[in-house]
Amino acid sequence: MKTLTIFYDPRCGLCTKFRAWLEAQPKRVGVEFLAYDSAEANARFPGLAEMGADREVVVLADDGRWWQGGAAWLTCLWTTARYYEWSFRLAAPVFQPLVRTAVHLLSENRLTLSSLMNLKTDSELADALSAVAGAPCEDGACRK
Amino acid sequence: MNATVTTYGLYLLIALPLTVWVAHNLFRNGRIFLVDCFHGNESLADSVNQLLRMGFYLINFGFVALYLKLADEVQEVRGVFEALSGKLGVVLLVLGGMHFFNLLVFTKLRKRATWQQAPPPLPPAGTILKEA
Numbered sequence A: 001m002k003t004l005t006i007f008y009d010p011r012c013g014l015c016t017k018f019r020a021w022l023e024a025q026p027k028r029v030g031v032e033f034l035a036y037d038s039a040e041a042n043a044r045f046p047g048l049a050e051m052g053a054d055r056e057v058v059v060l061a062d063d064g065r066w067w068q069g070g071a072a073w074l075t076c077l078w079t080t081a082r083y084y085e086w087s088f089r090l091a092a093p094v095f096q097p098l099v100r101t102a103v104h105l106l107s108e109n110r111l112t113l114s115s116l117m118n119l120k121t122d123s124e125l126a127d128a129l130s131a132v133a134g135a136p137c138e139d140g141a142c143r144k
Numbered sequence B: 001m002n003a004t005v006t007t008y009g010l011y012l013l014i015a016l017p018l019t020v021w022v023a024h025n026l027f028r029n030g031r032i033f034l035v036d037c038f039h040g041n042e043s044l045a046d047s048v049n050q051l052l053r054m055g056f057y058l059i060n061f062g063f064v065a066l067y068l069k070l071a072d073e074v075q076e077v078r079g080v081f082e083a084l085s086g087k088l089g090v091v092l093l094v095l096g097g098m099h100f101f102n103l104l105v106f107t108k109l110r111k112r113a114t115w116q117q118a119p120p121p122l123p124p125a126g127t128i129l130k131e132a
Helices: A013-024 A039-044 A070-079 A086-090 A093-108 A108-118 A122-131 B002-038 B042-066 B076-117
Strands: A005-008 A030-035 A058-061 A063-068
Touching: A005 A013, A005 A070, A013 A030, A013 A108, A013 A122, A058 A070, A063 A070, A063 A086, A070 A086, A070 A093, A086 A093, A086 B076, A093 A108, A122 B002, B002 B042, B042 B076
Parallel strands: A005 A030
Antiparallel strands: A005 A058, A058 A063
8 A cells, every 4th residue: 555545524623633643644655635525535436425434434545445434543543653553452352342432432523522622624724824914025936 | 518508509400400491492492583573684683582581591590599598497308308399389480480471572572573564454344446
């Protein structure tokens, strides 16, 4: 696997936070984030819309394998250079109920958690950034 | 030279070679585990093996030495046997415990080493058939 595509919910602050965290991590394979309800996501993964990808996250490898829910979270962890060993430890059968429950609770309550922790969605962040008026550069290199 | 000193002498004469034997066995048979853990790097495996053997000797000789002393004077030949079996029994159990602990550590190290190259831990829910 060279790239893992993660179909996330851009309207959820928790998802945006997770995306920022994962993209900043040193990784062993590349990751790509696509909104689960976008046209491109549906083109890459036909039938994604019917899978309840907003309730249980779906990830897709570039060789066609895909995972959903707790297994998808562990696969995301597997891509990182610092925490991949944890993905193997947590994959042990004894931890499966715990992983599934934790992932389920997080997914179910992600919007509530986002507002509780005051996390911003992609579009809110974009609006906030463009609202800040910056001083033009002296050599005119920056464009508004 | 009384029964107690005889006991001490016999204790050391048996416990020390036993320790050397266990260490040597672990050294010889544990090497392949280490080579596997370090992905074939034999010189690194040999270095770690030597260091582990040194540590094993330090801990076990230390324990044998500390455990030597008997509280009461040993009486007669029967007493020698009883004191020896008691002391050696514990030494053997400690050596056995160290041995199994080493095996456990080697197995865990090997498992971690295979994780480095392994694919994602859980099998995929499915596969999208790629169009040619």
